[in-house]
Amino acid sequence: MVREYDIIIAGAGAAGLSLAYHLSQSSLCELDVLLLDADPKNTNDRTWCFWSEGAPPFPEAVFHTWEKLYFQDETGRYGGQLGPLKYHMIRGLDFYRHVRSALASRSNFEFRQERIESIDEKSGRAIVKTQIGAYSGRHVFNSCPLPGALPALGRYQLLQHFAGWWIELGKPVFSSAEGTLMDFRTAQPGDCRFFYVLPVSPSRALVEFTVFSPSRLAAEAYQSALKDYIEGQLGFSQYEVLEKEEGAIPMTDAAFKNRLSPRVHQIGTVGGAVKPTTGYAFSRIQEQARQVVAQLEAGQAPDTRLPSQARFAFYDQLLLDILEVEGFRGKGVFHRLFRHNRIGKVLKFLSERSNPVAEARIFATLPVPLFLKALLRNLQLRAGSYAAAYPSTAAAAPATLTPKQ
Numbered sequence: 001m002v003r004e005y006d007i008i009i010a011g012a013g014a015a016g017l018s019l020a021y022h023l024s025q026s027s028l029c030e031l032d033v034l035l036l037d038a039d040p041k042n043t044n045d046r047t048w049c050f051w052s053e054g055a056p057p058f059p060e061a062v063f064h065t066w067e068k069l070y071f072q073d074e075t076g077r078y079g080g081q082l083g084p085l086k087y088h089m090i091r092g093l094d095f096y097r098h099v100r101s102a103l104a105s106r107s108n109f110e111f112r113q114e115r116i117e118s119i120d121e122k123s124g125r126a127i128v129k130t131q132i133g134a135y136s137g138r139h140v141f142n143s144c145p146l147p148g149a150l151p152a153l154g155r156y157q158l159l160q161h162f163a164g165w166w167i168e169l170g171k172p173v174f175s176s177a178e179g180t181l182m183d184f185r186t187a188q189p190g191d192c193r194f195f196y197v198l199p200v201s202p203s204r205a206l207v208e209f210t211v212f213s214p215s216r217l218a219a220e221a222y223q224s225a226l227k228d229y230i231e232g233q234l235g236f237s238q239y240e241v242l243e244k245e246e247g248a249i250p251m252t253d254a255a256f257k258n259r260l261s262p263r264v265h266q267i268g269t270v271g272g273a274v275k276p277t278t279g280y281a282f283s284r285i286q287e288q289a290r291q292v293v294a295q296l297e298a299g300q301a302p303d304t305r306l307p308s309q310a311r312f313a314f315y316d317q318l319l320l321d322i323l324e325v326e327g328f329r330g331k332g333v334f335h336r337l338f339r340h341n342r343i344g345k346v347l348k349f350l351s352e353r354s355n356p357v358a359e360a361r362i363f364a365t366l367p368v369p370l371f372l373k374a375l376l377r378n379l380q381l382r383a384g385s386y387a388a389a390y391p392s393t394a395a396a397a398p399a400t401l402t403p404k405q
């Protein structure tokens with residue numbers, strides 16, 4: 001027998017749990033909701049950082065907050081107070097536990113640990129099939145990367161790939177109110193790579209090595225880069241590695257599918273919540289969840305597309321183009337961005353909360369010829385001329401530059 005629910009949430013990670021939580025706090029809190037995830041979500045599989053003005057989402061789950069952030073390279077350290085913004089960290093495990101315990105008292109929110117095999121729509125109901133059974137819902141919100149859920153390739157297909165170590169030094173060395181968002185004091189062998197250092201106490205920090213490039217490195221490359229940076233650049237010889245994390249986030253202009261059918265909607269990464277040029281998604285996931293709940297409360301059909309202005313998608317394309325074609329020049333772009341603009345303004349721009357005048361001021365500080373070249377390539381691509389846009393690579397167009405079909 002197929003069990004029936006009002007809402008099925010396929011995937012109980014950041015997006016699925018956020019949606020469940022926002023539903024539980026709304027006038028729809030009595031709906032029958034099923035959450036399905038193949039994973040028990042009982043490990044600290046990731047750490048989310050994000051900035052917010054005012055109170056952050058899930059304040060009880062926030063692990064640390066910074067009021068100052070810095071950009072660092074060989075020429076100096078730039079940044080400081082974030083103004084009205086604050087930078088927050090939520091550990092994955094704290095978030096999973098927090099939301100699950102908030103929902104535990106509501107018997108109409110049911111969790112099942114099952115692997116989803118397919119999601120379809122039949123006779124006005126959305127049907128989710130798992131390895132164990134089948135469930136039917138009025139709406140399904142999917143965040144699982146199932147085969148049909150993924151978009152066609154975009155023009156730009158970079159990855160932000162990274163590995164991080166939680167380190168404990170056993171003595172006070174950090175200011176835990178100050179984080180380093182990007183430290184470019186490392187070689188740029190054709191791509192864009194940097195470290196960040198987020199201290200959560202005077203002796204403990206998350207140090208992460210990040211690369212923007214088309215494909216991941218060998219596992220040992222991240223580990224040796226972290227070791228070299230911590231010991232060589234930061235000068236710490238005695239430290240303990242408490243925990244490790246790693247991951248990859250798509251940096252692409254691919255057209256993510258917000259809806260697979262009228263009752264099957266997509267949220268989170270597969271629903272296009274990742275900002276292509278930064279990899280940040282947590283705040284956008286909250287925005288998406290609040291938007292869906294408001295639509296359902298108003299009796300409207302859910303639409304998970306975020307109300308992004310077209311100009312931001314265009315800016316993203318230009319930066320993606322530079323990072324993909326001349327990745328090593330990314331360092332210069334970020335240097336000028338952070339050196340010549342207040343960091344709070346940069347963050348507002350990166351989260352699409354700036355206005356056109358502020359954006360024009362920011363662009364005036366960036367390397368104009370680089371952006372003009374990217375603009376030209378972008379126009380040539382739009383006109384369908386891949387060979388004109390990428391003459392040096394056109395003979396054997398690499399998969400990472402495959403234009404949209």
Ligand SMILES: Cc1cc2nc3c(=O)[nH]c(=O)nc-3n(C[C@H](O)[C@H](O)[C@H](O)COP(=O)(O)OP(=O)(O)OC[C@H]3O[C@@H](n4cnc5c(N)ncnc54)[C@H](O)[C@@H]3O)c2cc1C
Nearest residue numbers: 011013014015037038048049116144247268269280281282
């Ligand atoms: C290591 C890492 C660090 C990140 N750090 C940040 C950050 O600092 N700030 C930020 O804004 N963004 C960050 N991101 C990007 C983004 O916020 C996260 O990827 C976020 O978890 C995306 O949420 P999601 O719900 O789409 O995916 P997930 O959180 O991955 O949730 C998807 C869920 O679907 C489940 N699932 C998958 N397939 C199936 C299946 N077939 N059946 C059942 N269940 C299935 C998975 O187990 C998972 O629980 C990070 C991403 C990673 C990978």
